Each structure stands twice: as C-alpha cells, then as structure tokens.
Amino acid sequence: MHTCIIHIGMHKTGSTSIQHSLQGFADQHITYADLGDSPNHSYAIYDLFTQGAERGFFDVQPDVSTIDAYEKLLLQAIADTGTRDLLISGEQISSMPPAALTRLRDFLAPHFQNIRVVSYVRPPASYLASAFQQRLKKRSPNFEPMRLYRSFKDTFQKFDDIFGRTNVELWKFDSTTLHNRCAVSDFCQRLGLEFPAERIRTENESMSRQFVGLLYVYRKFAPELAASLQIAEVEGLNRKLSGIWSDKFALSHELTQAIHQQHAADIAWMEQRLGQSLEETLRKEPKHAISREEDLIQTPSETIEGLYSALGKPHPQTTCQIHPVDVAELFHELRTKPPGLQPSSWWASYRARLNSTTQRLRRLGRTS
Structure with a gap:
C-alpha cells in the first residue's frame, strides 16, 4: 500500500547519519524525499506548515517565495514516488505544534493510503548527555542538563492524537542493541530496506x-x-x-537518578507507551562521570x-x-x-x- 513514512527523530538518535546516508536513495519500494539541498527535511516541513504565532517570538516567518518553493518540492517528491512509499525525515518535526501537524497530515492524506510516523526514543539521561555535547559543539553552554529535558508526553502525544496511535511506531534507542550497532543499519532494517553498507555515513560522532x-x-x-x-x-x-x-562521556548515577525522580510521571508515561523500561542505572559508573560543572572544569x-x-x-x-x-x-x-x-x-x-x-x-x- 502506498505509504508516506515520516521519521521525526527524536533528537540525538542518529537522525543526521540516517538523513545523510539516505539522501538521494530510491529503490523499487521507497524513495527518500528531495526537498532541497539539505537531507534534513526539518526546515522544509516546519516552514511549510508552521504559521504565524505558532513559530514563537524569535522564529522568523519565511517569505512567500520560500514557502512556495518548499510546496513545489514536496509535491514533486510525491509525484516522483509513483507507487512507491515516500520517506520524509526531520527531527524538528517533533517540535511542531498540533495545528501544524494537522496541516501536514491533511496535505499528505489525499496522496497516500497510509501515513506512518516513526521515531526512536532515547532514555532521558543518555539523551541529555548527548544534547549537552551537541550544544557544546556550537557555543559555551552552562552545565544545566535538567534544562535540556524534553517532555516525552508533550513530544509524542500529539502524534498519537493527530495520526492515530496505531500509525505511530516508537522504538527504544539503545546503542548496544542497534542492528550492527549502527543507527542507519537499524533504521533501514526496521523499514525493510536493503541498504548498501557502503552508503552508510556517520555524522555527529560522540565525543570522549x-x-x-x-x-x-x-x-x-x-x-x-x-x-x-x-x-x-x-x-x-x-x-x-x-x-x-x-x-565515554556520561552523567553520574547521582544525576541520572535525580533526572528520573524529577520527571518520574513523564518517564512512566513513555515507558507505558513504549512497552519498555527506560531505566539507566548501570552496575558500574563510568570513569569520571559528571555530576556538576566542577567535574568538567577540573x-x-x-x-x-x-x-x-x-x-x-x-x-x-x-x-x-x-x-x-x-x-x-x-x-x-x-x-x-x-x-x-x-x-x-x-x-x-x-x-x-x-x-x-x-x-x-x-x-x-x-x-x-
């Protein structure tokens, strides 16, 4: 059946590697959407369907010509699929407000028999450690991992409501259990893609x-x-x-426990939705695990x-x-x-x- 697959991340689950690896890919079953120069479709989808005040105070509304260009690219990508499935990938889609997601659904619905939303779910302390590293690459953030926490329920409930829970597939992200220990390989296996190993690109590698x-x-x-x-x-x-x-860069057991305690209700909601535990306590704490800023400075x-x-x-x-x-x-x-x-x-x-x-x-x- 003709399906549009929307990969929404979550952030820090190998999305960049997936996007760069799949850019330009097509076989007899699926094609990766061409929505411009970037293989990350976040910009095109967000700009095309998020309007006015929904974008936030500091988010500049793109001009009409940009929106028109994105719409033409998306319609062309849909036309080019023929009877194949279309794959769209952008982790920023997970941050779109419900009204924008409804517009996205309504835009795609006439062209596909099904719309399928897929996403990895990363345990919270692991996610925060990775998110902090990413911010550090760009600028000098304060070490405040609690402020980087994103509510699981706020992120994913709207997709269940808008696309239907049976059409939203969530997979636990655990680097030790990924197929071939590779996010790209695991993602392609889950979608049933026979993806050439030589096309796999690794982006945003973790830092020691x-x-x-x-x-x-x-x-x-x-x-x-x-x-x-x-x-x-x-x-x-x-x-x-x-x-x-x-x-490995990791947060300490002390800080991990504090994160789980502070967000216990939200984590419990995701565990029930996912059908798996997001427990992160390890038998042995990693060497030089981080609890506070002083651990980084010394x-x-x-x-x-x-x-x-x-x-x-x-x-x-x-x-x-x-x-x-x-x-x-x-x-x-x-x-x-x-x-x-x-x-x-x-x-x-x-x-x-x-x-x-x-x-x-x-x-x-x-x-x-």
Missing part, C-alpha cells in the same frame, strides 16, 4: 569524556580564542584525538598528559595543578598547531608557560 572536558574549559576560560570555533572544526579535532581518549591529570602528548611536549611534573586558563591555552595551541610542526619549537614556550602557571597558582593560593 576527556575531549568534552577540554572543550568546555576552552569555551569557558578562553571565550575570545574559542569564538571562531565552529562545529565542523570541533568534529575534526574530535576525530583527530579519538585515538588518545576513548572514555581536568584529570591523565587528560593533561594526553594533551601534552598530542602537542609533542614533555609531560610536566605538576599536571594536577594546572589552572583551567592554562588548559584552555594548551587546547588552543593544539587547535592551531600547524601540521607537521616539530615539537621542539614549543620547548621555550612550554617552560615559560609552566613557570607562569606556578606563579599564577601561588597568587591564587592553590599551591603552597
């Missing part, structure tokens, strides 16, 4: 605990230096340093050693006493290090920096 700490210190204690740092460069640095640090000595190794510098004897400002400056030095430059060129600055660090810490009363 050590890299997150360094990036947080850099943005917080050297904001002028970090101002020009964009997502693409962050991701490049992360890949470059992935061989040095691999500890850089462990082994992380400092890894930073010096990446710079090609001798390890200082007092790594545990290095001030965050100096850690931020070292990270900036790593960020701007010219490829192939010999470590010896840093020796003089290293000695001067270490001497400056000691003097600064003494002024701050941090050393005896």
Whole structure:
C-alpha cells in the first residue's frame, strides 16, 4: 500500500547519519524525499506548515517565495514516488505544534493510503548527555542538563492524537542493541530496506569524556580564542584525538537518578507507551562521570598528559595543578598547531608557560 513514512527523530538518535546516508536513495519500494539541498527535511516541513504565532517570538516567518518553493518540492517528491512509499525525515518535526501537524497530515492524506510516523526514543539521561555535547559543539553552554529535558508526553502525544496511535511506531534507542550497532543499519532494517553498507555515513560522532572536558574549559576560560570555533572544526579535532581518549562521556548515577525522580510521571508515561523500561542505572559508573560543572572544569591529570602528548611536549611534573586558563591555552595551541610542526619549537614556550602557571597558582593560593 502506498505509504508516506515520516521519521521525526527524536533528537540525538542518529537522525543526521540516517538523513545523510539516505539522501538521494530510491529503490523499487521507497524513495527518500528531495526537498532541497539539505537531507534534513526539518526546515522544509516546519516552514511549510508552521504559521504565524505558532513559530514563537524569535522564529522568523519565511517569505512567500520560500514557502512556495518548499510546496513545489514536496509535491514533486510525491509525484516522483509513483507507487512507491515516500520517506520524509526531520527531527524538528517533533517540535511542531498540533495545528501544524494537522496541516501536514491533511496535505499528505489525499496522496497516500497510509501515513506512518516513526521515531526512536532515547532514555532521558543518555539523551541529555548527548544534547549537552551537541550544544557544546556550537557555543559555551552552562552545565544545566535538567534544562535540556524534553517532555516525552508533550513530544509524542500529539502524534498519537493527530495520526492515530496505531500509525505511530516508537522504538527504544539503545546503542548496544542497534542492528550492527549502527543507527542507519537499524533504521533501514526496521523499514525493510536493503541498504548498501557502503552508503552508510556517520555524522555527529560522540565525543570522549576527556575531549568534552577540554572543550568546555576552552569555551569557558578562553571565550575570545574559542569564538571562531565552529562545529565542523570541533568534529575534526574530535576525530583527530579519538585515538588518545576513548572514555565515554556520561552523567553520574547521582544525576541520572535525580533526572528520573524529577520527571518520574513523564518517564512512566513513555515507558507505558513504549512497552519498555527506560531505566539507566548501570552496575558500574563510568570513569569520571559528571555530576556538576566542577567535574568538567577540573581536568584529570591523565587528560593533561594526553594533551601534552598530542602537542609533542614533555609531560610536566605538576599536571594536577594546572589552572583551567592554562588548559584552555594548551587546547588552543593544539587547535592551531600547524601540521607537521616539530615539537621542539614549543620547548621555550612550554617552560615559560609552566613557570607562569606556578606563579599564577601561588597568587591564587592553590599551591603552597
């Protein structure tokens, strides 16, 4: 039966990898919608169906020509499917208000026999840890994971109401149980797609605990230096340093428990809707798990050693006493290090920096 499948995320469940992998894909059963240059359909669908005050105070209404262009692209994508299913993917669709989703449903209904909504559901603390990393890539956020919480009921109930609960499929997102441990592979298997492995692209890779700490210190204690740092460069640095640090960034049991307690009713609603537990307590807490901002600011000595190794510098004897400002400056030095430059060129600055660090810490009363 001719079906439109709308993939709505949720955020931080591999959506970007899914979208970039499926861009331009079509077989005898399904085609991935072409709605412009971006494989993420969030912009087109949101702009086309969300109107006026629904968009919020800071959300600028697109001009008429933009809306018309998106409508033509969507109608063309529908026409191009023939008797095949059409796949639309955009995690921002989950943030659309009910009136906008109703317009989307009514626009698609004459063209398809069925409309099917699909989404992954990520456990809350895992989601918040990932959402914090994503924000950190873009700017310097305060470490306030509770404020990043998105209500499951507010996000998904409207889809049940508008599209019918039997047409809304929710899947628990657990990286350890994904097919081939890959979000793209798992998504395609669930939709019955025979997707070539060589087309799979991995985007928005997670960052190690050590890299997150360094990036947080850099943005917080050297904001002028970090101002020009964009997502693409962050991701490049992360890949470059992935061989040095691999500890998973995770919230502590203490903070995870607090999240589950504060949002117990909402989590219980989703567990009943999903038919699965979203429990996140692990037998062993990850090394250097985060409970508060101080955990990010206090850089462990082994992380400092890894930073010096990446710079090609001798390890200082007092790594545990290095001030965050100096850690931020070292990270900036790593960020701007010219490829192939010999470590010896840093020796003089290293000695001067270490001497400056000691003097600064003494002024701050941090050393005896």
